[in-house]
Amino acid sequence: MSIFAPIQWFADWITYGVFHITEKTLLADAVDFFIFDTIKIFLLLSVIIFVVSYLRTYLPPEKVRHYLADKNSYFASFLAAIFGIATPFCTCSAIPLFLGFVEAGVPLGATFSFLVSSPMVNEVALVLLFGLFGWKIALLYAFSGIVIATLAGIAIGKMNIEHLLEDFVLKNRTKNNIVIQKMTMMFRYGRAIEYTFDILKKIWPYIVVGVGVGAWIHGYVPTDFLASYAGADKWYAVPLATLLGIPLYSNAAGVIPLVKVLTEKGVAIGTTLAFMMAVTGLSLPEFMILKKVMKPKLILIFASVVGAGIIFTGYLFNAVLG
Amino acid sequence: MAFFFHLDYHLAYKFMTNIKVFGSGCASCKRLHERAVLAAKTLGIEGEVEYLTDIQRLIDLGVMQSPVMTINDEPAIVGYVPSEEEIVKTIKEALGR
Numbered sequence: 001m002s003i004f005a006p007i008q009w010f011a012d013w014i015t016y017g018v019f020h021i022t023e024k025t026l027l028a029d030a031v032d033f034f035i036f037d038t039i040k041i042f043l044l045l046s047v048i049i050f051v052v053s054y055l056r057t058y059l060p061p062e063k064v065r066h067y068l069a070d071k072n073s074y075f076a077s078f079l080a081a082i083f084g085i086a087t088p089f090c091t092c093s094a095i096p097l098f099l100g101f102v103e104a105g106v107p108l109g110a111t112f113s114f115l116v117s118s119p120m121v122n123e124v125a126l127v128l129l130f131g132l133f134g135w136k137i138a139l140l141y142a143f144s145g146i147v148i149a150t151l152a153g154i155a156i157g158k159m160n161i162e163h164l165l166e167d168f169v170l171k172n173r174t175k176n177n178i179v180i181q182k183m184t185m186m187f188r189y190g191r192a193i194e195y196t197f198d199i200l201k202k203i204w205p206y207i208v209v210g211v212g213v214g215a216w217i218h219g220y221v222p223t224d225f226l227a228s229y230a231g232a233d234k235w236y237a238v239p240l241a242t243l244l245g246i247p248l249y250s251n252a253a254g255v256i257p258l259v260k261v262l263t264e265k266g267v268a269i270g271t272t273l274a275f276m277m278a279v280t281g282l283s284l285p286e287f288m289i290l291k292k293v294m295k296p297k298l299i300l301i302f303a304s305v306v307g308a309g310i311i312f313t314g315y316l317f318n319a320v321l322g
Numbered sequence: 323m324a325f326f327f328h329l330d331y332h333l334a335y336k337f338m339t340n341i342k343v344f345g346s347g348c349a350s351c352k353r354l355h356e357r358a359v360l361a362a363k364t365l366g367i368e369g370e371v372e373y374l375t376d377i378q379r380l381i382d383l384g385v386m387q388s389p390v391m392t393i394n395d396e397p398a399i400v401g402y403v404p405s406e407e408e409i410v411k412t413i414k415e416a417l418g419r
Contacts, residue, residue: 060387060400060401061386061387062384062385062386062387065386093346093386093387093388093401094346095346095377095388096346096377096380096381096385096386096387096388097386097387099377099378099381099386100381100385100386101386103381168378191402194402195402289346
């Protein structure tokens with residue numbers, strides 16, 4: 001029995017017992033699916049965000065910097081990609097993170113690896129993928145995210161792009177002094193609970209709408225409806241999905257439930273993964289903010305390298321799994 | 323004696339406390355600033371709670387998250403926005419040392 005069986009039972013009870021919708025109709029399917037998925041996702045999100053944000057209090061970015069500074073650039077890129085999973089990414093912290101890393105001697109490539117992996121491989125996306133697609137797809141996503149972040153960082157590091165940073169960035173060399181707040185256990189719990197509520201408050205409308213529209217498509221759109229437009233054999237699907245993902249950053253939480261049903265209706269899995277990576281990893285607001293520390297040309301290089309990585313991954317999974 | 327001590331305590335609050343909020347202009351940074359202003363008012367701290375967007379100064383303090391509230395140029399709140407009461411408590415604790 002699945003651990004979600006009680007939720008399924010509850011969803012069935014609401015659909016058939018409370019609303020008295022006739023069994024095996026499209027409407028019943030859609031309502032049942034909506035109730036089940038919403039409850040499951042919110043339960044998973046609450047638990048996982050809480051656990052991750054509690055653990056995260058032990059690894060503030062100041063500590064990450066300490067581990068990354070003055071390391072071999074390949075290794076640092078890989079480490080940065082791994083650390084990126086555990087660190088939350090908010091566009092407000094992009095600039096202090098970037099400056100703090102570079103000025104303390106973290107290799108430029110590793111800084112970029114971190115900038116890619118931190119938003120792309122995050123617990124909200126992973127929980128949604130796990131809840132809706134299963135652990136295999138979630139792992140595949142995490143793994144490709146880390147590989148793309150590592151390689152993109154190494155590639156950018158090799159390009160000698162120092163002159164494309166704003167002048168003040170390299171002028172200021174700070175000591176790698178770290179200020180770590182002393183925290184009690186209660187403080188960590190408090191922070192984690194607060195953070196969990198904050199995130200849930202921010203994303204719940206997107207999830208409800210995403211799952212709602214998803215439930216509707218699930219019930220009313222014929223299976224394989226999209227296969228003729230976005231199946232594995234359509235070469236343009238992956239780059240198109242990547243481009244479409246760029247402006248959708250803030251809606252990542254709503255996009256994943258939607259994307260789940262798109263896959264059911266025939267969109268190839270590689271295309272789906274590419275789309276989600278573009279939603280989380282390539283974000284317009286982040287690019288705008290990065291303009292403060294780097295020249296537009298570097299932002300373009302950054303976006304192209306990451307975009308190319310995402311598109312390659314999409315094709316790869318379409319070829320292997322499609 | 324106790325009276326004088328009490329007075330001193332308040333004078334220390336009033337004139338020797340310098341509170342700043344550093345942010346990159348995002349919504350949570352502004353929220354922290356608003357709450358810090360209210361907290362300073364509650365404690366009767368004189369002088370303005372400045373809002374600074376100079377990220378370089380933040381880096382020089384050894385911090386890489388935003389928003390940050392400093393008390394007498396020491397980071398006291400890093401990377402989150404506590405409630406007004408909590409800010410009041412933080413300021414009291416920092417000055418009580």
